[in-house]
Amino acid sequence: MGTKVLIADDEPNIVVSLSFMMKREGYEVLIARDGSEALAMIRAEKPRLVLLDAMMPGMTGFDVCEAVRADPEVRETRILMLTAKGRESDVARGLGAGADAYITKPFSTRDLAARVRDMLA
Amino acid sequence: MRGERRPRPQVLVALCAAGLALLNFPLLAIWDQPATVFGLPLLPVALFTIWAGLILALALVSEGDAAERGAPGDGTDAPDGQEDDRP
Amino acid sequence: MMTPGMVLGAAFGYLLLLFTIAWYGDRRAAQGRSVIDNATLYALSWGVYCTAWTYFGSVGRAASGGMWFLPIYLGPMLAMLLAWMVVRKMVRIARTYRITSIADFIASRYGKSPLLAALVTLITVVGIVPYIALQLKAVSAGYQVLTGPSAAPVTAWWKDGTLYVALALAAFAVAFGTRHLDLAERHEGMVAAIAFESAVKLVAFIAVGAFVTWGLFDGMDDIWARTEAIPELRTLLRLDQSAASFDYAQWFALTILSMLSVLLLPRQFQVMVVECVNERHIRRAAWLFPLYLLLINIFVLPIAFGGLLHFGPGQENPETFILSLPLASGAHWLALFAYIGGFSAVTGMLIVETVAVSTMVCNDFVMPSLLRLGRFGSREGGDLTRLLLNIRRTAILAVLMLGYFYFRVAGEAYALVSIGLISFAAVAQFAPALLGGMYWRGGTRAGAYGGLIGGFAVWAYTLMLPSVAKSGWIPAGFIDDGPFGLTLLAPERLFGLAQLDYLTHSLFWSLLANVSLYVGLSLARSPSAREASQALLFVDVFRRGGTEPVFWRGRARLDDLRALAGRFLGPVRAQALFDEHAREVGVPVPDLVADARLVDRVERQIAGAVGTASARVMIESVAQEEPLSIDDVLEILDEASQLRGYARALEEATGELRAANEQLKSLDHLKDDFMSSVTHELRTPLTSIRALSELMLDDPEMEAAQRQEFLGIIVSESERLSRLVNQVLDLAKIESGHAEWHNADVDLRALVTDAVRATSELFREGDVSVALDLPEAVPLLRADPDRLTQVMLNLLSNAAKFVPRAGGRVAVTLRDEGESLAVSVRDNGPGVPLAEQATVFEKFRQGGDALTRPPGTGLGLPISRQIVDHFGGTMWLESEPGKGACFAFRLPLRPDGKAGGNDNGHESADR
Incomplete structure (x- = not known):
């Protein structure tokens, strides 16, 4: 069984591309369509890494990130934040919330894959 | 500093006029009765009550709600922010 | 009875405590951490109004006259109602022009006249000395009550304890009133001690009051019930005592x-004025001070009646009830505390009064004489600050000794209250010149002279002289018969006016003479230029900003000014003064020009030390001044008001700039938000397109079906991208006013029908029923039909997106409302949550949740609303969550002016 990776994004087409990539890399892919579903899944499935979209309706990626870091059960989960907003303040906020890395959309698939490999190494 | 306009001069002058009227002839004669209030003679009780009322009114208009500061209609006050104009 | 040692020990111990407090207050002031910068302490220091006269005299007055002790405290209550205007103006004037005494204030207002x-000062000293004597008498009388009548009455003056009290107080006043030459004459340590004294006397008086009321008797009602039983006392608390009707005139006069x-x-x-740390404190002190007066008066009647009941009428002196009552009941310590309370009332009054009077005597009597003698000719001589201090110290001692002398000679002649009222009537003579000068520009020096001299003369003749006569120094016969037998001039019945009591009579005639002469002479002769300019500076003190006019023309040498300042301020302060001026002007000290502003500045600082009148004389002695005419004054004033303009x-202009900047900032913020949202919306489809393309590029072997799915997504995301770009452009054009509008007469009924037909395919796919409710015909309206169609299509497609999969219903209605037409599109979808209703028309706020949300850009509704707005209409949403949503808009048939647009035939914006 491969390493579990959770993809949390509200854009179905982005989920399609991300899950294809992760499967190609040999990970076991889980999918969440919004923030609260993502948090619930992190707690239930304990994935090693989460690809977390920052802007999701309801609970945002930032909120999820903070909740994960506050929960001793899942605190060690690696989080790679994805955002379509490129402002400095958003990057700062994501890292402030406790994300391990931060990537802006649109991203290069090779960079992303390499980044994920690094983080799971 | 704005906000130095309170209390408004018109209100103060009105209070002073009211005080002068309440504490002199002929209104003073109203209290000149052989009656007592809680066993105390009416006249001093009335005078002290009026007095306390004036203090209360003055305290209220002086310390009143800060949001009302800067009320218009003040001829004697500084027109601008110059508060400390010592040389 | 108590031993003299005990009483004296307590008194001197108390003085020592005062010294400590004053020393502490001064030390804190020197460190820049004022202890008296506090409205409550400021109000307490005003309590110096309550002297021995209050502490002992009020009870005496109440025991003989009932309510008559009260008007003396009701007057201050009424005055305090106006304090925020009057006292604050006095403080502002005194601050601005470095005025340190009431003599200085009046003299400065009327052209800095030394004679005025x-x-x-003369009126003050004459009026105040008996008052000082009164205080000393109280100390002495209280002492005798506590220690019992001494076997051998004190005859030798050097054995009289009162003398030593007076000397000790002089030492205190010298120590804390003239320790150093303060340019503003402020004495923080002294004020701290005075505030403490006010607290002590209040607590002591209330303590005795409570002791009498609840210790000796059974509450106030008990005292009154017993009083009522005694016929000669029961009428005391009525206005009409005995046969004589109530003297309302005197009551009014006292108030x-x-x-x-x-x-x-x-x-x-x-x-109030000189020691004021911060004029904002007046606001609170103005009501705290009358409250203080009320508290200290509450127990006057119980103590007076308690004493009368306890000792029996006519047995003990009512003025010392506050001591004799506790003493007679064995409460020796309370009696001693009460004595300390009275002692603090005395010391507070004496210290402040002598410091104030000594400033006046020094600045307005001694200095001008010395200057006139030429001892301090313009250019020679060293530092004078020490001399000034010594003059003041001597003055303090002299005033106190004068009071003591008066006490020894005339002290027994009068009850405390009468002496106090004579002093009150003397200082009341300042009212027309001082208050008139603050509010009436027309008051002149001649008027002030006339008023003061006239009022003072009448006061002396009708009040002072009879009191001297009653003391037995001069034959008393003239009081009744008038001088030389002229009854018309009898001092207490001038011109036969016999209806008034002697005080009201004197007050009436003296103030009548005062005001008449002040107003009459002011009107009779026009003021000099200097009087006119000072009048403007005083009356309009609140009107000026930083650009005060300086009414001075002439030439001066910088070195002379520096030497002069050095002599009166001391070298250190003088240097600081010039340094500060140089800093403000922006040139080094040696290059300073002795212009009007610098001369004025130096004059004001010197005025703080020696008074305005003397300062004027000193400046005149070192500068060649040009005499000012009224025209010059007006010219200077004109320049100043231009500057002010x-x-x-x-x-x-600055304010407008600031506002514009704020607006730009907030627009910038809005734009920033908008750009951020647009970026997000553009990047999201781009992300899918790029990621899927790269995946296909990396993997030429990808399965055909997979490749097909990816390509489909790429196409639809590309469409989404171009739709978004178009809408952003569209919105930008409408918002910036660059959109083109092709107006025509529109039949809204036909337009709605066409729009429903155009979307029928959409509804049929979703199995949605559409109900149309349209009137037979509606009036034509002037608008761009393509744009309105765009709005309708947007609303209909939104409805189609949100109705449920099965059983979806959409109702379209059109109403003719006379002045306007209203269209609504109602669906039976989930509705819009309350939280989102307010923002649904904002850009990039898409409804629904992300999982089920149909594709959209989040710009359709904002664009629709902009279009409706453009034609003068309104668009709104009615929705109850769970019960569907109804989007509606209303267009006026005759848009007023702004709507419509250019009816040209150019291509409209793409959409």
Whole structure:
């Protein structure tokens, strides 16, 4: 069984591309369509890494990130934040919330894959 | 500093006029009765009550709600922010 | 009875405590951490109004006259109602022009006249000395009550304890009133001690009051019930006592008299005006001070009646009830505390009064004489600050000794209250010149002279002289018969006016003479230029900003000014003064020009040390001054008001700039938000397109079906991208006013029908029923039909997106409302949550949740609303969550002016 990776994004087409990539890399892919579903899944499935979209309706990626870091059960989960907003303040906020890395959309698939490999190494 | 306009001069002058009227002839004669209030003679009780009322009114208009500061209609006050104009 | 050692020990111990407090207050002031920068302490220091006269005299007055002790405190209450205007103006004037005494204030207002200052000082000293004697008498009388009648009455003056009390107080006043030459004459340590004294006397008086009321008797009602039983006492608390009808005129006169005195007594001027740390404190002190007076008066009647009941009428002196009552009941310590309370009332008054009077005597009597003698000719001589201090110290001692002398000679002649009222009536003579000068520009020096001299003369003749006569120094016969047998001039019945009591009579005639002469002479002769300019500076003190006019023309040498300042301020302060001026002007000290502003500055600082009148003389001695004419005054004033006008215009311009900047900032913020949202919306489809393309590029072997799915997504995301770009452009054009509008007469009924038909395919796919409710015909309206169609299509497609999969219903209605037409599109979808209803028309706020949300850009509704707005209409949403949503808009048939647009035939914006 491969390493579990959770993809949390509200854009179905982005989920399609991300899950294809992760499967190609040999990970076991889980999918969440919004923030609260993502948090619930992190707690239930304990994935090693989460690809977390920052802007999701309801609970945002930032909120999820903070909740994960506050929960001793899942605190060690690696989080790679994805955002379509490129402002400095958003990057700062994501890292402030406790994300391990931060990537802006649109991203290069090779960079992303390499980044994920690094983080799971 | 704005906000130095309170209390408004018109209100103060009105209070002073009211005080002068309440504490002199002929209104003073109203209290000149052989009656007592809680066993105390009416006249001093009335005078002290009026007095306390004036203090209360003055305290209220002086310390009143800060949001009302800067009320218009003040001829004697500084027109601008110059508060400390010592040389 | 108590031993003299105990009483004296307590008194001197108390003085020592005062010294400590004053020393602490001064030390804190030197460190820049004022202890008295506090409205409550400021109000307590005003309590110096309550002297021995209050502490002992009120009870005496109440025991013989009932309510008559009260008007002296009701007057201050009324005066305090106006304190925020009057006292604050006095403080502002005194601050601005470095005025340190009431004599200085009046002299400065009327053209910095040295003679006027001297006159005011003279009136003050003559009026105040009996008052000081009264305080000393109280100390002595209280002492005798506590220690019992001494076997051998004190005859030798050097054995009289009162003398030593007076000397000790002089030492205190010297130590804390003239320790150093303060340019503003402020004495923080002294004020701290005075505030403490006010607290002590209040607590002591209330303590005795409570002891009498609940210790000796069974509450106030008990005292009154017993009083009522005694026929000669029961009428005391009525206005009409015995046969004589109530003297309302005297009641009124006392109210007015005390109303003026609380502002004009030298000690009140000192604590209220000169010692004011922050004029904002006046706001609170104005009501705390009358509250203090009320509290200290509450137990006057119980103590008076308690004493009368306890000792029996006519047995003990009521003025010392506050001591004799506790003493007679064995409460020795309370009696001693009460004595300390009275002692603090005395010391507070004496200290402040002598400091205030000594400033006046020094600045307005001694200095001008010395200057006149030429001892301090313009250019020779060293530092004078030490000399000034010594003059003041001597003056303090002299005033106290004068009071002591008066006490020894005339002290027994009068009850405390009568002496106090004579002083009150004397200082009341300042009222027309001082208050008139603050509010009436027309008052002149001649008027002030006339008023003061006339009022003072009448006061002396009708009040002072009879009191001297009653003391037995001069034959008393003239009081009744008039001088030389002229009954018309009888001092207490001038011109046969016999209806008034002697005090009201004197007050009436003296103030009548005072005001008449003040107003009459002021109107009779026009003021000199200097009087006119000072009048403007005083009356309009609140009107000026930083650009005060300086009414001075002439030439001066910088070195002369520096030497002069050095002599009166001391070298250190003088240097600081010039350094500060140089810093403000922006040139080094040696290059300073001795212009009007610098001369004025030096003059004001010197005025703080020696008074305005003397300062004027000194400046005149070193500068070649050009005499000012009224025209010059007006010219200078004109320049100043022009400057002020510029300053105001500049301020307004700055304000506008600031507002514009704020607006730009907030627009910038909005734009920033918008750009951020657009970026997000553009990047999201781009992300899918790029990621899927790269995946296909990397993997040429990808399965055909997979490749097909990816390509489909790429196409639809590309469409989404171009739709978004178009809408952003569209919105930008409408918002910036660059959109083109092709107006025509529109039949809205036909337009709605066409739009429903155009979307029928959409509804049929979703199995949605569409109900149309349209009137037969509606009036034509003038608008761009393509744009309105765009709005309708947007609303209909939104409805189609949100209705449920099965059983979806959409109702379209059109109403003719006379002035306007209204269209609504109602669906039976989930509706819009309350939280989102307010923002649904904002950009990039898409409804629904992300999982089920149909594709959209989040710009359709904002664009629709902009279009409706453009034609003068409104668009709104009615929705109850769970019960569907109804989007509607209303267009006026005759848009007023702004709507419509250019009816040209150019291509409209793409959409």
